[in-house]
Amino acid sequence: MLLDATLADFEAALARIAPFVHQTPVHTSRSLNARAGAEVYLKCELFQRAGAFKMRGAANAIARLSDAERARGVVAHSSGNHAQAVALAAQDFGIAAHIVMPENVPRVKREATEGYGAKVTLCAPTMQAREAACAEIASATGAALIPPYDHDDVAMGQGTCALEFLRQVPGLDTLLVPVSGGGLISGVALAAHAVNPDISILGCEPALADDAARSMAAGQVVVHPAGPTIADGLRAQVCDRTFAVLQRHVAAVLTVSEDEIREAMVYLWERTKLMAEPSAATALAPLLFQRDRVPGQRIGVILSGGNVEARLA
Amino acid sequence: MLLDATLADFEAALARIAPFVHQTPVHTSRSLNARAGAEVYLKCELFQRAGAFKMRGAANAIARLSDAERARGVVAHSSGNHAQAVALAAQDFGIAAHIVMPENVPRVKREATEGYGAKVTLCAPTMQAREAACAEIASATGAALIPPYDHDDVAMGQGTCALEFLRQVPGLDTLLVPVSGGGLISGVALAAHAVNPDISILGCEPALADDAARSMAAGQVVVHPAGPTIADGLRAQVCDRTFAVLQRHVAAVLTVSEDEIREAMVYLWERTKLMAEPSAATALAPLLFQRDRVPGQRIGVILSGGNVEARLA
Numbered sequence: 001m002l003l004d005a006t007l008a009d010f011e012a013a014l015a016r017i018a019p020f021v022h023q024t025p026v027h028t029s030r031s032l033n034a035r036a037g038a039e040v041y042l043k044c045e046l047f048q049r050a051g052a053f054k055m056r057g058a059a060n061a062i063a064r065l066s067d068a069e070r071a072r073g074v075v076a077h078s079s080g081n082h083a084q085a086v087a088l089a090a091q092d093f094g095i096a097a098h099i100v101m102p103e104n105v106p107r108v109k110r111e112a113t114e115g116y117g118a119k120v121t122l123c124a125p126t127m128q129a130r131e132a133a134c135a136e137i138a139s140a141t142g143a144a145l146i147p148p149y150d151h152d153d154v155a156m157g158q159g160t161c162a163l164e165f166l167r168q169v170p171g172l173d174t175l176l177v178p179v180s181g182g183g184l185i186s187g188v189a190l191a192a193h194a195v196n197p198d199i200s201i202l203g204c205e206p207a208l209a210d211d212a213a214r215s216m217a218a219g220q221v222v223v224h225p226a227g228p229t230i231a232d233g234l235r236a237q238v239c240d241r242t243f244a245v246l247q248r249h250v251a252a253v254l255t256v257s258e259d260e261i262r263e264a265m266v267y268l269w270e271r272t273k274l275m276a277e278p279s280a281a282t283a284l285a286p287l288l289f290q291r292d293r294v295p296g297q298r299i300g301v302i303l304s305g306g307n308v309e310a311r312l313a
Numbered sequence: 314m315l316l317d318a319t320l321a322d323f324e325a326a327l328a329r330i331a332p333f334v335h336q337t338p339v340h341t342s343r344s345l346n347a348r349a350g351a352e353v354y355l356k357c358e359l360f361q362r363a364g365a366f367k368m369r370g371a372a373n374a375i376a377r378l379s380d381a382e383r384a385r386g387v388v389a390h391s392s393g394n395h396a397q398a399v400a401l402a403a404q405d406f407g408i409a410a411h412i413v414m415p416e417n418v419p420r421v422k423r424e425a426t427e428g429y430g431a432k433v434t435l436c437a438p439t440m441q442a443r444e445a446a447c448a449e450i451a452s453a454t455g456a457a458l459i460p461p462y463d464h465d466d467v468a469m470g471q472g473t474c475a476l477e478f479l480r481q482v483p484g485l486d487t488l489l490v491p492v493s494g495g496g497l498i499s500g501v502a503l504a505a506h507a508v509n510p511d512i513s514i515l516g517c518e519p520a521l522a523d524d525a526a527r528s529m530a531a532g533q534v535v536v537h538p539a540g541p542t543i544a545d546g547l548r549a550q551v552c553d554r555t556f557a558v559l560q561r562h563v564a565a566v567l568t569v570s571e572d573e574i575r576e577a578m579v580y581l582w583e584r585t586k587l588m589a590e591p592s593a594a595t596a597l598a599p600l601l602f603q604r605d606r607v608p609g610q611r612i613g614v615i616l617s618g619g620n621v622e623a624r625l626a
Contacts, residue, residue, distance in 0.1 A: 025338060027360070030362075046586045047340070049343075051586060108583075115344075230625075262625075269588050270421075270588075270622070273359045273360060273364065273587065273619035274586065275588050306586035308625070310582055310623040310624065310625060310626055311624065311625075311626045312543075312575075312621070312622070312624075313624045
């Protein structure tokens, strides 16, 4: 069970996925430190393979399949980073990947996923259609479903990011982590607290996609469909599995405005030269705009990925 | 004399500036390797302090002043990375920096320079006006002029980037380097050849600012004013000092189109998540679009800086 994961479990997961993932660098910026009045450490998962932390969970989940299961391939639905991560991890293992994408997916994401050797199936842009298409493929091929977050091995894989981060930068007081379906933050919180129970874990989400904050306030999972936030990677809803971890291990979920996300992203681009995506900027935003809500002096920020299209100003 | 610089000279320069500069990381990308059919190593000077390699030359030149000279401060004219580098290096040394900027300089660049504690003087947007304003300040204050490239200590400082790069990645066959006034490429070529005389050094410049390619073809400095290239950092003209190094140490100067620069920059943004400026993309472009003109299998590209304003696509 996810909640029972130990330090040894995360160490094993990190060793298991090591051949397939980068140890991502940690960047610092004197101007950011001055602005925040703190020592800030940026964990650069945007430099992860396939461009996001999602590679960790995909690799861990595929590695944990039995040989027989794995031989039948994997299936996933995603319009974003998870699709590319599953496709690339499957390619690494030499197995088939079937990726279901909504028919309105941007061409560049579809091509990137196909570029990693996956077979892409388009469906209507609803969650029901995506799940139905996955079920059909799984039934026809025997492929194993790799969910984006509601899965112990996926969440554990994402958590390796925190174990690695705390080895690179010992003594962090606080971690700022974006929240979507909760796979990243649940893995991160468990791994971080396995290393040091005193670290404060703060979730960060758009005010337009604040289901995790609402759920924390209510003490139970509150379904609250996301609005049109720029941080489109954070629109998923927390689930029972991940919320159980949030309740025990996350100090608070902070919400930030669209303007704060945009400004934090431009700050990352201009000041740190990191091509961070809006979801990553969401985790930095509280430090820039809500400093009194962020305790501690040594603060880690997980820059989740770099899935963003930019053009010259 | 610049041409006589030895490995020991570059090692001394690197040790001299070490307290003031970052050892910048080297990034790789499997998709870039596949695209180029080579092992490609990206030297990330965009992560240098003040956002560009210019910090190396500024720090070296200021460090080489006598105590008495240094106490009177420094003066420079620049509308770009050199201004911020001189301002920041002067701040590090605790001395005054006077920066002359054209009155049409973007507000963000002026503010960044002032943010490093420099006194900014605006002048008419001509080279004559900039030089006259510098001379006036030097005369009034005794400040030492730090030129952007036509100066041995500046070029030697920039060259430390190559020494560091070749220590990080031994056995490079080829280096791709952007060319503007020639400070970077002359320092890089001398330092690289001091380590290994067989490395092929290729200059890269916009076809719209091809004075170095014209000069190489003519065997002498050809003044050819730059057109409106997106790589505005590469509009300066090579000078006698730097051209003498190009003639002996640079295998060729390749020119690239504006479209090639733009596409290479977007490639860097999307595939490597590096917020590279157009001048940096100019050095990658031959590898993407003129592969037959780039010899070797282990190829280093110097990503000069990250001075670019982007917005969401």
